[in-house]
Amino acid sequence: MSESITVERIGDAPYEASFGDYVQLLKPRVMSLVVFTALVGLLVAPVSLHPVEAVAAILFIALGAGASGSLNMWWDADIDAVMKRTARRPVPAGKVDGGEALGLGLALSGISVVMLGLATNLLAAGLLAFTIFFYAVVYSMWLKRLTPQNIVIGGAAGAFPPMIGWVCATGSLSIEAVLMFALIFMWTPPHFWALALFMKEDYHKAGVPMLTVTHGRKSTRLHILVYTLLLVPVAIGAALTSIGGPFTLAVAVALNAWFVIGAVRIWRRDEAVAEADKYSVEKAVFRFSLLYLFLHFGAFLVEAALKPYGLGGW
Template identity: 70%
Template sequence: MSDTSTIQGTAAGAQEAQFGDYFALLKPRVMSLVVFTALAGLFVAPVAVHPLLAAASILFIAIGAGASGALNMWWDADIDAVMKRTARRPVPAGRISGEAARDVGLGLSILSVMMLGLSANPMAAALLAFTIFFYAVIYTMWLKRATPQNIVIGGAAGAFPPMIGWVVATGHVSLEAALMFALIFIWTPPHFWALALFMKDDYSKAGVPMLTVTHGRRVTRRQVLVYTLLLAALALGIAFSAIGGPVFLATALVLNARFVLGALRLWRRDEVQAGADGYRAEKRFFRQSLYYLFLHFLALMAEAGLDRAGVTLVEGW
């Protein structure tokens, strides 16, 4: 972290923070994905959870995700200030001081872990604590500025929520929880590298060693294709696991066919083509990646719902 926190604190004093600024500090869009995938992990688990316990657990997981976001914004304020995509965030824009963002993040981290431990079980709380630590320290403070593998390794932080949801219900980690973790873990690199492709020079200006900066966009496009093929194989494999089924298989076939085709289109492009059409294919692939994850987890929830209702769509499944 740079010495800009003092400057940010002074700037923030000139502009009173609003409730919306503190809410933005928690990265609500990221939080919504965390909430959904954690809910999916909890719902797919084979152990029924009382609705009040489920609601409380999801709330505390969401607060933990928000805490991670606040700590990330505190540490990355210097980077965010020079990137067009992040310059209007509360800390670099001077609406909240760096110290305030840090204190909010630490306070919410302690609160979320303690309350999840009390409402669910110690294993779920420990996993949430590790997730916050991994995102705030391992990824934000170390990997992000140290290696082009930042997104590959750091993607684990975003992959833990369905596992936490599963542990809330069952009290332990299983193969099924690991498969949901892996789905997000392998999805993360093509998702973020697509963003890096059309954000052009933002990461370079910020000094972040994203793959597009260190190895070039051609290599990045090839890596997007490689990870997309791995992701397709994993998704189709999940269809034949204990949490899969015909609904998930049909969903995975359609979504992965489209995703692989999109990755192939990116791989075949060069920067002249991409720049000429305003990186529309890259932006389309990035948006498609959001629907990709949402629909896969929705299909897992549908399979669990059908199973509980005793509905069999295909004999033997």
């Protein structure tokens, strides 16, 4: 982190951070995706947890995700301050001191890992600890400012939650857990690169070596297409396992066909045309990519709900 952020003052008195400011440190929008995918991983597992244990597991996974967000905001405060998309975050906006963000992140990290281990099992706690470390240290402190492949490798941090949820219930790993991980892992690059296409200037000003900055938008468009095509067999493969079934397969085929069509449209776009229409196609694909992941994991839940009635599964 190249510089510290000073807490702003209103008049002669320091700004008093509100509860909402501290909540924002935890990246609640990202946390919602973490909670949802972790919950799906837990609920579709072949072993059922007691409801109290399940609620505790999801709570501590959410706290772990919040810890990662707080540590990320502490470290990235300098670059967040110069990016339009992130300048209003609590630390760069001067609402919360960087040291407080660090302290909160470390405290929640310890609480979430220890309590998840006590509530479920040590493997789940170990995976949560590794996820926090990977996002805060490997991605935020190292990869993000080092390589244009930052989001490819760093995407693993966001892919662990359904695996952790599965392990909370079963105490072990399986092909289903790995494929849920792989689905998010392969989805992350085209999702973020679509965003980077219309947010390139932000990353350029912040000195973040996003692919759009280091290799240009034409190369980024090709990368989006390639990773989207690589995502297809992963999604279809997950639908063919024990957590899938005819409904999940149909959803996977439809969603991936739509995603590929969007990626092809992005790949074929002329930069001058894209800039003239304010990157409408890129923005549409980015928004769809969010829906894509929720619908995919929602399909796993529907399939699990249908199984007791003999309507789901293979």
